[in-house]
Amino acid sequence: MLKLCFFLCLIYWVRPDEAKICPEFTDLNLGDALTGTELYVQLLLYTRENPDCAERLIELNVTASKYLNTTKKIVFVIHGFRPTGSPPAWLGDMKKLLLSSEDINLIIVDWNRGATTVNYVTAVKNCRKVAEILKNYVDQMLVGGASLDSLYMIGVSLGAHIAGFVGQKYNGKLGRITGLDPAGPSFNEEPPEYRLDPTDAQFVDVIHSDIDVLGFKKPLGTIDFYPNGGMYQPGCPKTFFSGLHYFKCDHQRSVFLFLSSLKRKCDIITYPCHSYLDYKRGKCLNCNAFQPMSCPVVGYHADRWKKLLIPYSSPIKAYFDTSDRDPFCMYNYLLDITTWNKSIRRGFIKVKIMDNDGNAVESQMNSKASTFQQYKSVKILTGFPRDIEKIAKMSLTFSTKALIGPTKKLKILHMKLTSVNNPKRPQLCRYDLVLMEKIEVIFRPIPCFGTGT
Structure with missing residues (x-):
């Protein structure tokens, strides 16, 4: 009798769960x-x-x-x-x-x-x-x-x-x-x-x-x-x-x-x-x-x-553009470069930005090569998967991606970095830089003249 009661009680308790499938x-x-x-x-x-x-x-x-x-x-x-x-x-x-x-x-x-x-x-x-x-x-x-x-x-x-x-x-x-x-x-x-x-x-x-x-x-x-x-x-x-x-x-x-x-x-x-x-x-x-x-x-x-x-x-x-993982956001900057090489250069610019604590983030390489001509401005959109609010240092690396041939040199007359996501941030500039191909050049940018900063 005890077993029967237990069995009936078990059925009673199971049925409501079954109804909730x-x-x-x-x-x-x-x-x-x-x-x-x-x-x-x-x-x-x-x-x-x-x-x-x-x-x-x-x-x-x-x-x-x-x-x-x-x-x-x-x-x-x-x-x-x-x-x-x-x-x-x-x-x-x-x-x-x-x-x-x-x-x-x-x-x-x-x-x-x-x-x-x-x-x-x-x-x-x-x-x-x-x-x-x-x-x-x-x-x-x-x-x-x-x-x-x-x-x-x-x-x-x-x-x-x-x-x-x-x-x-x-x-x-x-x-x-x-x-x-x-x-x-x-x-x-x-x-x-x-x-x-x-x-x-x-x-x-x-x-x-x-x-x-x-x-x-x-x-x-x-x-x-x-x-x-x-x-x-x-x-x-x-x-x-x-x-x-x-x-x-x-x-x-x-x-x-x-x-x-x-x-x-x-x-x-x-x-x-x-x-x-x-x-x-x-x-x-x-x-x-x-x-x-x-x-x-x-x-x-x-x-x-x-x-x-x-x-x-x-x-x-x-x-x-996106990063490679969730949440996929990119923090975009516009890099404006004027060069003074007499001959035309074609290549890619990789950018790295750093803060005073040593935190650094590197940009993604552009999918298309840029053409640099003497005294002509070249605008390159570059993005970073993380944001650095106050940039203390940055670096540029020039590459032609050529497997053979002599290394190239890119002479930069003027460089300006502008935040696209946060346009109120100061524009950062640097003058007279020389980039040797595949050599990272680290420097401290300065606020651009005429930006009110």
Whole structure:
């Protein structure tokens, strides 16, 4: 009898726990990808009331949801192609950071069944079907009191185009779409109605991080951000020996840049410009057109510039450089150099800045060589992964990167260093420097004449 009582009590205590089992994102494997999967879409709702246990929305009865509050912003997160079947590694952070940033309805769109396949074309064909299913859900939300203005879709790779297809169905009246490295293959040559497009929402911001392989190269949004020119992201592997990470690292960097913007450790400032080369030459560091709000930032808070950007007839491309790890921010300086060599010199300048305590940080080398001509100013944008507020010393190193031939000498008549992130800081100058190739020259800069310092 005692054993029976214990058994019944155990059942009694277990049943409530069983009833609380939380729906989860579909977890598949490579075997599923090899055999292929039939499309199935589930929507998992998280709010601040249920941040750790999703509520699965019922397609034909969305308004019966316990947690959906149609008076609040509704954010959809849509993943892309899943060749191995596993849930996206970034999904947990995306959920946690979005909910901590704002009191929203967060909906994870799980179409892993349909995205998990080794046949990429099959996943592409499923995108239209996913968009149609999402429209059914959105229609019910609108009946339940939601507004198109409050709908925000974040799409990764193929998911960006799915968001675009949904936006098309509502004639571009969705509040916002963010495309995180929208997929390029099967979309690069397609007209606007077959991919994400600036007219798919009231505001469309896009981060392009892998334009030479998996991502879409041309502008797709109201504003298009190109970190490090849109390819070759710092910290990503450069050889095949790194395996799968070599192929997906650049592509996924767009997601991690977006996540970084939610952490708010620093704002990643960007610079609207015609090209990455013009940006690197320091031609686009004045954001007067965007005053009084200054330059746009990339990520979740990019829509602060919505009212300023929408009047532009052509897409705005914004460029910026990043460090190789989170939070990815760079502290930019414009180096202005005038040389007095009689013959032309072509090469690269590496900059190091130091404070009085011996802390030092080194710039990244420029991707394009500069051309130095006698008495002509050359502007070089250089960035540092850490900030040094008061620069006590700095160094310059000149290099042609030539493997053979005589070493070169660069004679500097005048050098000026200007903080881009903090333009109120004193400009620092130095006169009459001689740089021998590959030899670091350390010196103390002085405040420039006429700067009021």
